Amino acid sequence: MTQPALNVHDLSITFRVGGQGKPRGEVRAVDRVSLAIAQGETLGLVGESGSGKSTLARAIMGLNKPRNGSILFEGKDLAALSSRERRKYSRRIQMIFQDPYRSLNPRLTVEQLIAEVWEVHPDLLPAKQRRGRTMELLESVGLGDQHLKRFPHELSGGQCQRIAIARALAMDPSVIVCDEAVSALDVSVQAQILNLLARLQREKGLTYLFISHDLSVVQHVSDRIAVMYLGRIVETGAADEILEAPRHAYTQALLSAVPHPKPWEMPERDRIILTGEIPSPLSPPTGCGFRTRCWAAEAICADKRPELEGEGGHTVACHLPEKVLFKRIRATSEAP
Template identity: 55%
Template sequence: MAEPLLELTDLVTTYRLRAGIGRPGGEVRAVAGVSLTVHAGETVGLVGESGCGKSTVARTIVGLVRPSSGKVLFEGRDLAALPARELRRLRREIQLVFQDPYAALNPRMKVADLIKEAWRIHPGLVPRERWDAEVGALLDRVGLRPEHAGRYPHQFSGGQRQRISIARALAVRPRLIVCDEAVSALDVSVRAQILNLLGELQRDLGVAYLFISHDLGVVRHLCDRVAVMYLGKVVETGSKEDVYRRAAHPYTQALLSAAPSVDDWRGGERGEIVLSGDVPSPLDPPSGCPFRTRCWKVQDRCRDEEPALIGRDTGHPVACHFPDAPATPAADHGRVQKE
């Protein structure tokens, strides 16, 4: 297989918290050893509950947050070890589309200026005499009209603003776009339009996506491979078919059972796994397996030993000591409800 376009190796990103009223100080490992790859022209989905570290992964990849340890490799080059000039050149290869299109665009700048700003930062990418024509072409590509270039962001709907954000990302001709919950703030019909647009752009331009979302239906529609995060770690990863048809980690099984838009992972009776308790605080994560405090399969080994993300007998990597144990939850951890 060809070398990955993007490779994360044991990525750890830590935030320092100041002590406050009712809040202790300390360090939070928002990302606690994530490894994943994205190849040219493919879409990898990163899913999990809010607060599991997905957005921190995105911000670390594009350089908005520095990793505490591990590596972010782009075309085999460690971004943290590059000199400033080379890093600036490479940064245009990786673009980020934010979740909130209302906050992502400067309200004081017209659409044309928002897009041209990228060419001012990266001179020589587009000849200045071609800027206006290129703005019009980009807007047309994302489904807007060239005359929209003279308007301000507040004059557009949420879906149109997200199209502008995508046009701005495309302006520097990236090879990878990180979509951080890029459609979660949009209405369902507009969401479908943006997803179709992303698919068309990939077919036409060959761009790769790291698509971060909590919506399993959207990820299934768009992505080739999927990684599932819990408490800063990837607990299961594989092809779309592996994760959606043969989910082996209890957390993945619980997520899929609660998603009305995907087929039941059991392939037979439809049921729902209801987890009890809350996600542990990353300030004080549990010992051993991070999911053990909510897992119905928990045993003594889970409390003492953290499972590695390896293939086991599942056919794809799973971070669970007992990935094939029967789904018979204990009363104090959860229950399976049959419809």
């Protein structure tokens, strides 16, 4: 990889959990996570709800304070900057949120929603140029100037998400964090927004961190994929490698849940039903966090926490990746 556009290194984020006026303990929502995203690349970050994906995204945006680690962007560690110092760099990293209605101020028109960013950062664009730039942004996301005076409640979910994208582009970012950006939309609208994001990336050379719990979406937009479980990255690699030859048991379980139009053509993706205890974030398992649900776990999995290892860019945090793959192939071959 060349110089990454965004480099998250050894990042940890913890939250205190209270009860009856006394803290019950700490939840390590993000646990020593490292990610590097090249300029113009899309990194898909997947995992089930509660795995720490959105917490990581909010840390990148400066909304969650890391306990330790670094977030390197344009030569600066954003995690170490003050709020004032960070403001200069944070405009180059924008975020598209999950719910387009909740992310837009219902009292502002579309024109006001987009122009609001220039009120906060007046040096970005002179006031006399803002109306024209707003119409350019609307056109770039497939909307016309007839939407300028409309309010969010007068628009569909897909139109609101396009407005959110236009507002992010108004800051002229180089990196955009998409946090479940299409999960609240109908399937047909999802396709339109994904195609829009792909076109904007080609035209503007944007870098995306695309966060989702839905691998069927991530596999269509990502160059590389990182899989997150219980606050840790358990597997990373090129999208094709992750989808065709997953090496972690959790990744295989996620892939098995992706619907396929012709399931009889993909017997190796028979549904994996996870059993065992679902760990509590307050008291995670020793060693491998997934061992309580893994069909290939052995004693070493409880004694020692696996680190990300691998070759050719495909890494996995597993003591027994060959056994996991063998067990899965064997189980599939014996299926009726």
